[in-house]
Amino acid sequence: MSVNSFGAKADLEVAGKNYEIFKLDTVPGSESLPYSLKVLLECLLRTEDGANITADDIRALGDWDPNARPDKEIQFTPARVIMQDFTGVPCIVDLATMREAIADLGGDPAKVNPLSPAEMVIDHSVIVDFFGTPDSFRRNVDVEYERNRERYQFLRWGQTAFDDFKVVPPGTGIVHQVNIENLARVVFPREVTNADGQTVLQAYPDTCVGTDSHTTMVNGLGVVGWGVGGIEAEAAMLGQPVSMLIPRVVGFKLSGALRDGVTATDLVLTITQMLREHKVVGKFVEFYGPGVSEVPLANRATIGNMSPEYGSTIAVFPIDSLTTDYLRLTGRSEEQIELVEAYAKAQGLWHDDQREPRYSEHLELDLSTVEPSIAGPKRPQDRVLLANAKKQFRSDVKDYASESKLDPTDEAAAESFPASDSPAAPDPALDEPVGTPQVSLLDKAKGLVSEVAEKVSETVSDVAQQVHPTRPSKPVGVTLSTGENFELDHGSVTVAAITSCTNTSNPSVMIAAGLVAKKAVEKGLTRKPWVKTSLAPGSKVVTDYYEKAGLQTYLDKIGFDLVGYGCTTCIGNSGPLIPEVSQAINDNDLAVTAVLSGNRNFEGRISPDVKMNYLASPPLVVVYALAGTMDIDLDSEPLGQDEQGNDVYMKDIWPTTAEIEGLVNTSINADMFASRYADVFAGDDQWRELPTPEGKTFEWDDESTYVRKPPYFDDMPANPEPVGDITGARVLLKLGDSVTTDHISPAGAIKADTPAGQYLMSKGVDRKNFNSYGSRRGNHEVMMRGTFANIRLRNQIAEGTEGGYTRDFTQADGPVTFVYDASVNYQKQGTPLVVLGGKEYGSGSSRDWAAKGSALLGIKAVITESFERIHRSNLIGMGVLPLQFPEGDSAESLGLTGEETFDITGIAELNEGRTPETMHVKATAPDGKVTEFDAVVRIDTPGEREYYLNGGILQYVLRHMAQRAA
Numbered sequence: 002m003s004v005n006s007f008g009a010k011a012d013l014e015v016a017g018k019n020y021e022i023f024k025l026d027t028v029p030g031s032e033s034l035p036y037s038l039k040v041l042l043e044c045l046l047r048t049e050d051g052a053n054i055t056a057d058d059i060r061a062l063g064d065w066d067p068n069a070r071p072d073k074e075i076q077f078t079p080a081r082v083i084m085q086d087f088t089g090v091p092c093i094v095d096l097a098t099m100r101e102a103i104a105d106l107g108g109d110p111a112k113v114n115p116l117s118p119a120e121m122v123i124d125h126s127v128i129v130d131f132f133g134t135p136d137s138f139r140r141n142v143d144v145e146y147e148r149n150r151e152r153y154q155f156l157r158w159g160q161t162a163f164d165d166f167k168v169v170p171p172g173t174g175i176v177h178q179v180n181i182e183n184l185a186r187v188v189f190p191r192e193v194t195n196a197d198g199q200t201v202l203q204a205y206p207d208t209c210v211g212t213d214s215h216t217t218m219v220n221g222l223g224v225v226g227w228g229v230g231g232i233e234a235e236a237a238m239l240g241q242p243v244s245m246l247i248p249r250v251v252g253f254k255l256s257g258a259l260r261d262g263v264t265a266t267d268l269v270l271t272i273t274q275m276l277r278e279h280k281v282v283g284k285f286v287e288f289y290g291p292g293v294s295e296v297p298l299a300n301r302a303t304i305g306n307m308s309p310e311y312g313s314t315i316a317v318f319p320i321d322s323l324t325t326d327y328l329r330l331t332g333r334s335e336e337q338i339e340l341v342e343a344y345a346k347a348q349g350l351w352h353d354d355q356r357e358p359r360y361s362e363h364l365e366l367d368l369s370t371v372e373p374s375i376a377g378p379k380r381p382q383d384r385v386l387l388a389n390a391k392k393q394f395r396s397d398v399k400d401y402a403s404e405s406k407l408d409p410t411d412e413a414a415a416e417s418f419p420a421s422d423s424p425a426a427p428d429p430a431l432d433e434p435v436g437t438p439q440v441s442l443l444d445k446a447k448g449l450v451s452e453v454a455e456k457v458s459e460t461v462s463d464v465a466q467q468v469h470p471t472r473p474s475k476p477v478g479v480t481l482s483t484g485e486n487f488e489l490d491h492g493s494v495t496v497a498a499i500t501s502c503t504n505t506s507n508p509s510v511m512i513a514a515g516l517v518a519k520k521a522v523e524k525g526l527t528r529k530p531w532v533k534t535s536l537a538p539g540s541k542v543v544t545d546y547y548e549k550a551g552l553q554t555y556l557d558k559i560g561f562d563l564v565g566y567g568c569t570t571c572i573g574n575s576g577p578l579i580p581e582v583s584q585a586i587n588d589n590d591l592a593v594t595a596v597l598s599g600n601r602n603f604e605g606r607i608s609p610d611v612k613m614n615y616l617a618s619p620p621l622v623v624v625y626a627l628a629g630t631m632d633i634d635l636d637s638e639p640l641g642q643d644e645q646g647n648d649v650y651m652k653d654i655w656p657t658t659a660e661i662e663g664l665v666n667t668s669i670n671a672d673m674f675a676s677r678y679a680d681v682f683a684g685d686d687q688w689r690e691l692p693t694p695e696g697k698t699f700e701w702d703d704e705s706t707y708v709r710k711p712p713y714f715d716d717m718p719a720n721p722e723p724v725g726d727i728t729g730a731r732v733l734l735k736l737g738d739s740v741t742t743d744h745i746s747p748a749g750a751i752k753a754d755t756p757a758g759q760y761l762m763s764k765g766v767d768r769k770n771f772n773s774y775g776s777r778r779g780n781h782e783v784m785m786r787g788t789f790a791n792i793r794l795r796n797q798i799a800e801g802t803e804g805g806y807t808r809d810f811t812q813a814d815g816p817v818t819f820v821y822d823a824s825v826n827y828q829k830q831g832t833p834l835v836v837l838g839g840k841e842y843g844s845g846s847s848r849d850w851a852a853k854g855s856a857l858l859g860i861k862a863v864i865t866e867s868f869e870r871i872h873r874s875n876l877i878g879m880g881v882l883p884l885q886f887p888e889g890d891s892a893e894s895l896g897l898t899g900e901e902t903f904d905i906t907g908i909a910e911l912n913e914g915r916t917p918e919t920m921h922v923k924a925t926a927p928d929g930k931v932t933e934f935d936a937v938v939r940i941d942t943p944g945e946r947e948y949y950l951n952g953g954i955l956q957y958v959l960r961h962m963a964q965r966a967a
């Protein structure tokens with residue numbers, strides 16, 4: 002309970018109920034804070050404990066200087082945790098293990114539960130194996146269950162065993178869409194027990210962390226939340242705070258309104274490009290101004306979703322009447338809606354478009370200037386105006402098409418470009434020589450490849466390109482098993498996917514897609530036969546309103562049958578392309594394209610066969626499926642012909658804003674949400690019939706290669722042993738600068754000749770079923786073997802190697818061996834291990850296994866020039882000591898080779914409740930040379946000291962639970 006040093010505790014009565022709240026206006030300076038920082042301030046007021054969260058922290062936030070560089074660390078305790086199945090499984094594995102551990106300490110396993118509500122949506126595992134038929138959905142779900150049975154049984158056990166942990170079963174929806182449509186409370190009502198043992202009903206802002214980067218979608222509802230790694234999520238689930246710096250906040254002023262024909266996707270692609278250019282990494286972005294009320298809630302959510310694409314921590318909208326309207330539409334109770342409004346108004350969190358809070362930086366967008374756009378071919382910020390899409394494609398495809406020749410039909414079309422285009426706006430891509438016939442003829446004529454001739458040919462090529470923008474072309478004949486014939490070429494659209502909660506949560510763009518399908522069918526158009534089409538909404542409500550609007554039938558007619566309610570193509574689960582199409586692409590190295598309504602389009606992410614990926618609104622996805630190529634000017638070239646042979650253009654099938662709004666208003670209602678979400682945690686028959694282990698503890702299957710009990714709590718005493726010095730340690734790795742968490746714990750493919758591959762083969766797993774490290778996060782045996790197994794890792798101890806190698810000094814002459822194999826030998830000997838690193842050790846995305854794997858390999862300390870902030874705290878969370886070389890020193894400057902034996906002294910001072918600023922390190926080389934230095938201790942808070950003294954955060958929490966239960 003809060004020590005309440007600001008006297009902030011107060012009552013708020015709403016609809017006959019009394020809530021305890023913590024008043025923000027008791028803190029000087031709070032009134033002019035940005036919305037997002039007010040939410041953090043409330044959290045500090047409510048959780049002030051005088052030790053980890055102090056009155057000084059609260060004052061620092063009230064006094065926030067928008068122009069200062071962030072350096073003040075605070076402890077943020079989110080109201081809840083949201084997870085998807087890929088990253089959430091290891092969290093539940095750890096909780097299940099804690100249950101057994103508490104029993105070993107004499108406690109009741111049933112007492113181990115999330116202390117903050119935790120919800121998981123199983124959405125990441127469905128793959129589009131089947132498409133374009135009425136039974137595609139059922140068949141995809143069947144295969145999904147076959148593939149994931151072990152994981153699902155485990156999660157089903159978790160769903161029944163843990164309080165305050167709920168699972169949304171597969172085939173129901175996508176995590177962030179389910180979050181905004183149902184799980185988000187906006188203002189959280191929760192009964193808590195105060196210091197006197199009384200139960201009080203509190204109300205506070207809904208905040209969350211999630212194990213998925215697009216957790217920020219919920220920012221659209223005014224909920225402050227973002228994606229974190231597994232250890233932070235587990236800590237939050239167990240009621241522990243997340244360490245963070247008070248960030249800079251970018252105020253993004255909106256004015257005006259979107260024009261007719263411009264979609265939410267166009268808006269978000271515009272904002273993504275603007276914020277990318279502005280550079281917002283690590284900052285909060287907050288929308289304000291009169292234009293806020295012109296942005297429908299669904300569009301706000303779409304914008305929030307793409308926060309990771311532009312790099313900000315969050316991209317939040319304040320609470321206003323549109324928020325409460327959306328809560329009403331999605332079936333939330335009137336009591337909850339009243340609470341949201343009353344609380345937000347009482348705390349100054351309700352949007353006031355005349356108010357301009359203190360912001361660190363400013364940006365502005367007039368919504369009326371947004372134009373229809375797509376983004377690609379490989380980055381979400383590479384926005385292309387739809388009007389320029391063909392021209393840009395022709396320029397970009399040259400980077401992807403290996404062999405090419407000029408397409409004569411395109412030469413004619415090319416001439417139709419205004420001659421002034423190229424000279425007036427030279428395209429950098431046109432400066433690159435390409436293999437056009439003009440160039441090859443010229444080269445042939447010269448018959449030599451001298452430098453001079455090359456220069457001439459490049460110049461000729463440049464001139465030719467500027468006058469006649471052309472494209473590489475390599476038409477390849479394909480015959481499908483149905484006997485259908487067509488030509489495939491560079492640029493052919495082979496995947497058209499209405500996917501991703503980014504857009505499927507937004508009824509206006511989904512209805513627009515359905516209307517495009519309807520008008521296309523009425524004009525006699527259909528998808529091109531080489532396009533793999535799919536519709537994967539993020540909730541079943543989409544199906545309800547499609548049915549009510551009568552649009553699903555038209556989508557089905559052109560191949561957009563339902564394939565699943567899950568991430569599918571957005572996460573790369575697009576499944577195999579049409580086999581003959583795939584064969585032609587690979588045989589001829591064609592640079593084909595995918596068009597999807599997702600948020601990421603990095604090369605190779607969508608399909609291994611597809612090089613160029615474009616993000617587009619759902620209606621444009623349908624349009625490109627009809628066109629079958631990116632090499633089309635949608636304004637001037639027809640998509641096909643109607644039954645009378647007349648050309649049909651995009652404008653003929655594009656709906657008006659009035660048509661879309663009309664159908665949105667008549668097809669979607671609160672009853673749909675209320676009935677779909679009434680039993681959202683129940684699941685279908687397959688889920689309910691899944692044989693599920695029962696009991697307070699999980700019965701681990703020794704044969705499982707996906708879910709295994711980790712050894713974190715093996716032989717753990719009830720009280721921690723005092724910590725002591727590290728003596729006789731050997732160096733497992735000596736690394737350079739910018740070693741990322743992906744170097745430490747790769748997520749990708751498992752190679753057969755690595756320790757993880759060998760382990761899987763020893764368990765009878767075929768190579769083709771190895772799957773990735775990412776999917777085996779529930780099995781520590783795989784993950785610790787994969788630690789430091791990145792094929793690009795350069796361990797300076799094992800000079801000349803690349804990959805997960807080291808030298809094993811337990812053996813004569815220290816032969817080069819796998820990192821894992823050496824660590825096993827060191828652990829057998831009882832030899833502690835250290836890692837030497839350079840600058841920014843552990844940068845990249847937060848990855849729990851980078852710290853967990855380090856701990857399981859027996860690493861006791863990591864000494865670097867600097868740490869990435871979250872990885873540093875994760876190391877402490879796993880009981881690994883983070884130390885830094887003295888300022889200005891490094892392993893190199895100190896002459897360390899990694900062959901030394903290390904002694905680290907001064908650790909015992911932590912037992913006295915003090916964290917020393919430095920600890921003494923003595924490194925003794927094989928020739929007896931001694932190097933000594935005082936390393937800076939990077940245990941930064943009293944809470945972190947407690948975690949370290951307990952051997953890690955999980956052990957700390959577990960012991961506290963055991964003590965409370967005693």
Ligand code: SF4
Pocket residue numbers: 085124175176177213215500501502503567568569571572599600
């Ligand atoms: S649909 Fe895409 S953005 Fe949404 S949760 Fe799935 S992978 Fe993440």
